[in-house]
Amino acid sequence: MKGKFFIQTYGCQMNVHDTEYMCAILNKAGYAQAQTLKEADIILLNTCAVRQKAEEKVYSFLGRLKAFKKRHPGLIIGVGGCVAQKEGERILKRIPYIDLVFGTHQFFRVAELIEEVKKNGHRICCIDYTYQLEPPCHVFPLSHKMYGRAYLTIMQGCDNFCSYCIVPYVRGRQISRRSENIINEAKRLLDMGIKEIILLGQNVNSYGQDRLEEISFSELLFKINKLPGLKRLRFITSHPKDISPDVIKAFADLDTLCEHIHLPVQSGSDRILKRMGRKYTRSEYLQKIEALRKACPEISITTDLIVGFPGETKKDFKDTISLLQEVEFDAIFAFRYSDRPPAKAVSFPEKVNEQEKAERLSEVLEIQAPITERKNRVKKGRLLEVLLDSYSKRGQQLCGRTRCNRVVNVEGDESLMGHLVEVIIEEVLPHSLKGKVVKILD
Ligand code: SF4
Numbered sequence: 001m002k003g004k005f006f007i008q009t010y011g012c013q014m015n016v017h018d019t020e021y022m023c024a025i026l027n028k029a030g031y032a033q034a035q036t037l038k039e040a041d042i043i044l045l046n047t048c049a050v051r052q053k054a055e056e057k058v059y060s061f062l063g064r065l066k067a068f069k070k071r072h073p074g075l076i077i078g079v080g081g082c083v084a085q086k087e088g089e090r091i092l093k094r095i096p097y098i099d100l101v102f103g104t105h106q107f108f109r110v111a112e113l114i115e116e117v118k119k120n121g122h123r124i125c126c127i128d129y130t131y132q133l134e135p136p137c138h139v140f141p142l143s144h145k146m147y148g149r150a151y152l153t154i155m156q157g158c159d160n161f162c163s164y165c166i167v168p169y170v171r172g173r174q175i176s177r178r179s180e181n182i183i184n185e186a187k188r189l190l191d192m193g194i195k196e197i198i199l200l201g202q203n204v205n206s207y208g209q210d211r212l213e214e215i216s217f218s219e220l221l222f223k224i225n226k227l228p229g230l231k232r233l234r235f236i237t238s239h240p241k242d243i244s245p246d247v248i249k250a251f252a253d254l255d256t257l258c259e260h261i262h263l264p265v266q267s268g269s270d271r272i273l274k275r276m277g278r279k280y281t282r283s284e285y286l287q288k289i290e291a292l293r294k295a296c297p298e299i300s301i302t303t304d305l306i307v308g309f310p311g312e313t314k315k316d317f318k319d320t321i322s323l324l325q326e327v328e329f330d331a332i333f334a335f336r337y338s339d340r341p342p343a344k345a346v347s348f349p350e351k352v353n354e355q356e357k358a359e360r361l362s363e364v365l366e367i368q369a370p371i372t373e374r375k376n377r378v379k380k381g382r383l384l385e386v387l388l389d390s391y392s393k394r395g396q397q398l399c400g401r402t403r404c405n406r407v408v409n410v411e412g413d414e415s416l417m418g419h420l421v422e423v424i425i426e427e428v429l430p431h432s433l434k435g436k437v438v439k440i441l442d
Pocket residue numbers: 158159160161162165166167168202203239
């Protein structure tokens with residue numbers, strides 16, 4: 001064994017999955033995973049730059065590592081992912097005890113870069129865009145924390161350049177993996193006993209549009225649905241402008257496709273949607289919601305919202321509130337706008353002050369809370385299929401998700417992990433459900 005590594009991950013599921021890849025690559029290269037920071041010889045951060053708060057968390061964590069490095073001079077500290085891509089050499093200049101900075105296209109090289117630091121004693125910054133999407137064939141990423149579910153990346157990057165978003169600048173332009181490779185990876189996951197596959201991409205609905213010879217996203221869904229052993233299929237994230245009638249139809253036609261979609265609307269005001277560069281109107285968004293509910297009446301719909309975008313007036317904000325009331329989402333993820341250079345909106349005038357943003361955020365959360373609660377309450381007393389895939393936060397209960405993506409906690413022993421079970425829902429909490437296992441389904 002060459003040493004132990006610890007990876008601290010921030011951000012979205014793409015980052016979580018990139019960390020899974022890094023773990024598999026480092027294991028293969030002879031490193032073991034440390035259970036705690038203290039026992040690590042290598043500490044890596046997989047960072048998120050989407051919101052200012054996420055970036056601040058990274059720097060605060062790095063600050064805590066200063067004393068660590070002093071006590072263990074041989075310790076290697078590396079910063080990877082979106083903040084690394086955005087800041088590059090500046091991180092090495094600003095923080096003298098960082099050894100390695102590696103960008104969003106360098107995850108597959110992590111072991112090689114660590115070896116280089118060790119061998120030459122040089123500090124390294126590597127943030128080139130390689131557009132290499134195929135993982136090294138000798139590693140296979142599976143989370144140690146998820147039973148029965150696995151992520152599968154189908155594409156990287158984004159071409160949309162929404163005016164508030166930093167993703168195209170830190171993840172690069174859209175590039176889709178070959179469908180043949182995706183399907184082979186899905187087959188291997190199923191052979192390993194995985195029951196639920198979650199397809200990942202910044203904008204999965206535009207899958208294949210960067211490759212003339214490729215199939216469309218809906219065709220990919222239809223192909224994966226046919227694979228023997230697959231029980232559940234999900235995907236994140238979708239862009240409302242790109243979700244096609246064929247993908248909507250898939251919710252009616254494909255038995256494995258779970259009854260949940262995350263469809264970020266961001267604002268209910270046409271004026272703000274235009275300034276955000278989202279390329280759809282409120283009414284077009286509502287039409288898609290209607291079509292989804294028609295195709296799949298049981299579908300659960302969640303969304304993202306930004307409040308306090310530059311120029312958002314009280315009237316624009318009211319449009320967002322009325323959209324929430326009209327759609328009645330199952331859950332929302334709402335955020336205050338923050339400038340993310342070099343995104344275009346950084347230069348937009350009429351910035352909304354922080355106090356106003358905080359008030360708007362509280363208001364949307366207040367409006368949504370009873371809607372979410374009511375939608376959860378109807379699940380009480382129902383029998384729902386749950387895939388038990390993790391332990392509850394305090395580790396005393398088993399935890400899983402319904403097909404409509406509700407979190408459910410149950411009592412039970414370890415032998416149930418990774419199983420699809422039928423649960424009777426007995427209690428409804430603000431963010432989860434509680435129930436009892438009635439039978440094992442697989
Ligand atoms: S679609 Fe817009 S919000 Fe989503 S990653 Fe691309 S640029 Fe960012």
